Amino acid sequence: xxxxxxxxxLRAALPVLSLLIVVLPMFYLQPQTFSYFGINTLISxxxxxxxxxMAQMCVITVNDLDLSIGSFVSFVACVGASVLQQSTVLGIAxxxxxxxxxxxxxxxxxxxxxxxxxxxxxxxxxxxGLALLLMPTPGGSTPEWLQQLVQWHMPVIPxxxxxxxxxxxxxxxxxxxxxxxxxxxxAGGNGRALARAGWSLLWARGxxxxxxxxxxxxxxxxxxxxxxxxxxxxxxRYTMISIAAVILGGGEFVGGRISPCGAVIGALTLTLxxxxxxxxEISPTWQIGAQGVILIIVLSLRAVIGRTRA
Amino acid sequence: xxPFLAVRTTLSKPWLWSYAGALMVWLITIGGVRGQGAGGxxxxxxxxxxxxxxxxxxxxxxxxxxPGNIDLSVPSTITLAGVVSMQLMGGASQMIVAxxxxxxxxxxxxxxxxxxxxxxxxxxxxxxTMSSSFLIQSMAISYNExxxxxxxxxxxxxxxxxxxxxxxxxxxxxxxxxxxxxxxxRTVYGRSLSAIGQNAGAARLAGVxxxxxxxxxxxxxxxxxxxxxxxxxxxxxxxxxxxxxDYMLSSIAVTVIGxxxxxxxxxxxxxxxxxxxxxxxxxxxxxxxxxxxGLRLVITGVLIIGIIIFASKxxx
Numbered sequence: 240x241x242x243x244x245x246x247x248x249l250r251a252a253l254p255v256l257s258l259l260i261v262v263l264p265m266f267y268l269q270p271q272t273f274s275y276f277g278i279n280t281l282i283s284x285x286x287x288x289x290x291x292x293m294a295q296m297c298v299i300t301v302n303d304l305d306l307s308i309g310s311f312v313s314f315v316a317c318v319g320a321s322v323l324q325q326s327t328v329l330g331i332a333x334x335x336x337x338x339x340x341x342x343x344x345x346x347x348x349x350x351x352x353x354x355x356x357x358x359x360x361x362x363x364x365x366x367x368g369l370a371l372l373l374m375p376t377p378g379g380s381t382p383e384w385l386q387q388l389v390q391w392h393m394p395v396i397p398x399x400x401x402x403x404x405x406x407x408x409x410x411x412x413x414x415x416x417x418x419x420x421x422x423x424x425x426a427g428g429n430g431r432a433l434a435r436a437g438w439s440l441l442w443a444r445g446x447x448x449x450x451x452x453x454x455x456x457x458x459x460x461x462x463x464x465x466x467x468x469x470x471x472x473x474x475x476r477y478t479m480i481s482i483a484a485v486i487l488g489g490g491e492f493v494g495g496r497i498s499p500c501g502a503v504i505g506a507l508t509l510t511l512x513x514x515x516x517x518x519x520e521i522s523p524t525w526q527i528g529a530q531g532v533i534l535i536i537v538l539s540l541r542a543v544i545g546r547t548r549a
Numbered sequence: 550x551x552p553f554l555a556v557r558t559t560l561s562k563p564w565l566w567s568y569a570g571a572l573m574v575w576l577i578t579i580g581g582v583r584g585q586g587a588g589g590x591x592x593x594x595x596x597x598x599x600x601x602x603x604x605x606x607x608x609x610x611x612x613x614x615x616p617g618n619i620d621l622s623v624p625s626t627i628t629l630a631g632v633v634s635m636q637l638m639g640g641a642s643q644m645i646v647a648x649x650x651x652x653x654x655x656x657x658x659x660x661x662x663x664x665x666x667x668x669x670x671x672x673x674x675x676x677x678t679m680s681s682s683f684l685i686q687s688m689a690i691s692y693n694e695x696x697x698x699x700x701x702x703x704x705x706x707x708x709x710x711x712x713x714x715x716x717x718x719x720x721x722x723x724x725x726x727x728x729x730x731x732x733x734x735r736t737v738y739g740r741s742l743s744a745i746g747q748n749a750g751a752a753r754l755a756g757v758x759x760x761x762x763x764x765x766x767x768x769x770x771x772x773x774x775x776x777x778x779x780x781x782x783x784x785x786x787x788x789x790x791x792x793x794x795d796y797m798l799s800s801i802a803v804t805v806i807g808x809x810x811x812x813x814x815x816x817x818x819x820x821x822x823x824x825x826x827x828x829x830x831x832x833x834x835x836x837x838x839x840x841x842x843g844l845r846l847v848i849t850g851v852l853i854i855g856i857i858i859f860a861s862k863x864x865x
Binding site: 362363367368370375530538 | 617619621666669670671672673675676679680681682683684686687688690691694798801802805811812841842843844845846847848849850851852853854857858861
């Protein structure tokens with residue numbers, strides 16, 4: 240059989256193919272999108288979803304699921320548009336505190352052997368409540384430096400594109416290539432073996448959750464850098480999209496099987512699909528539905544490929 | 550069974566705590582308002598909890614069918630069923646039964662689709678139900694275009710009607726819960742569900758019809774969500790596109806607070822009612838104490854985490 244058609248390679252190529260299927264018709268239909276400003280506009284908001292997806296992936300690596308990431312990103316956005324504007328030091332302290340809370344949640348889940356879905360469900364109420372306390376009505380304003388940083392027009396290549404590639408490559412090298420990354424994935428793959436080898440699962444899970452918290456903070460700050468104001472519900476839909484993007488990119492719920500590059504591509508595919516629909520003049524009604532259809536098609540193809548291997 | 554033992558076995562039931570919590574919260578509330586309208590609060594709690602109980606019972610069955618089983622399509626199913634049945638009835642009272650049947654049909658289609666995805670694509674139920682919820686959501690939006698239909702007046706009267714202060718819907722859903730309690734503990738289906746939830750492989754080897762039981766579970770969950778959409782739309786004067794949104798997290802929350810095992814294999818039907826009443830009364834109490842929406846959510850979240858920690862054991 241042709242080396243290119245091996246199931247494992249086909250599987251790995253699926254996220255790339257699905258992105259191309261979404262992007263190529265877009266460039267064909269609207270050639271002017273294939274330009275600096277076109278790409279900048281198309282994927283600027285996708286970067287926040289890419290970051291939220293990375294956060295979700297960190298949690299999925301240790302066989303857990305984070306149902307609170309959407310409300311967490313919303314909370315960070317509210318902090319960015321209120322506390323951070325008033326006092327940079329206090330704002331940063333709050334955000335560092337958030338990462339610590341994430342770390343503690345991870346350790347708590349490991350220590351008491353809790354179902355992550357229920358704990359993060361509870362946390363989603365907590366973050367949403369805190370966001371409402373901070374910002375009962377939509378509004379606020381983002382610090383000037385954050386806006387300029389996020390909306391900076393980098394020469395030659397659009398910043399969001401660079402950001403997406405850097406996030407994918409950096410996470411890939413840390414989680415897939417480094418010794419630390421292998422250990423952390425091992426906590427999801429075979430926790431008992433890792434513990435027998437003398438590593439602390441408590442710290443492994445705590446670290447992965449802390450990393451998720453860092454990505455969540457980055458996502459919220461990027462988001463509020465673009466929107467310049469926030470409200471408590473601003474990113475609630477990210478919970479679902481981030482799970483979908485991780486799975487679309489080839490990640491699995493169990494066994495520490497993840498793919499950082501795939502997840503980034505998955506997040507881009509899901510967000511760009513909405514743009515493609517508007518170029519095709521299909522009613523925005525079907526934008527969410529299209530994301531569901533993409534998921535189902537890719538997963539069906541994966542199931543078919545999986546069966547030929549077996 | 551000696552009376553002493555009977556008391557002890559009753560006390561060891563996990564659902565008891567949700568009722569104790571509900572009672573405590575209710576006492577604090579009527580203390581706060583100096584006993585005025587104590588009965589009214591209970592009637593309101595019954596009327597509003599009905600929807601959460603209906604959805605929660607379905608979610609409970611799905612969660613009981615084993616680790617990783619959760620139905621995330623519940624909110625969109627509520628919305629689609631609400632929109633479809635309201636549009637079909639178009640405010641005409643002679644269409645009430647047709648509307649209810651349409652809602653049930655929506656539920657059966659959704660449940661079958663969910664199960665089909667799980668079975669055919671061999672994907673985790675969370676992903677399957679999430680994918681289908683995206684589709685259902687879009688269908689609801691496209692179906693809702695045009696004029697918003699008001700529910701038939703007879704149906705509105707029924708949804709808000711009371712028999713000696715107790716809402717009709719609450720009587721119906723209590724009866725349903727009793728029936729479901731019998732089904733989960735005394736019938737082949739209920740026993741099969743528990744067996745699958747505890748160990749699907751062992752259940753299959755023991756001759757349990759795993760796939761049939763699982764399909765039935767997802768179908769029942771979707772039908773209950775659809776009926777919730779139908780009743781909720783009638784209760785609140787029409788279907789809206791965000792009417793189901795609150796029910797994704799809260800349906801899981803009532804299941805957990807009610808004492809159903811999150812890892813599967815042990816359902817707790819009475820706990821769903823207790824937890825739904827508890828959540829409603831807690832919101833009422835915090836309202837009476839002048840606590841805002843934000844703090845209320847924080848307290849709810851901390852409670853959920855507290856309950857799951859309380860029920861857990863440390864890993865050895």
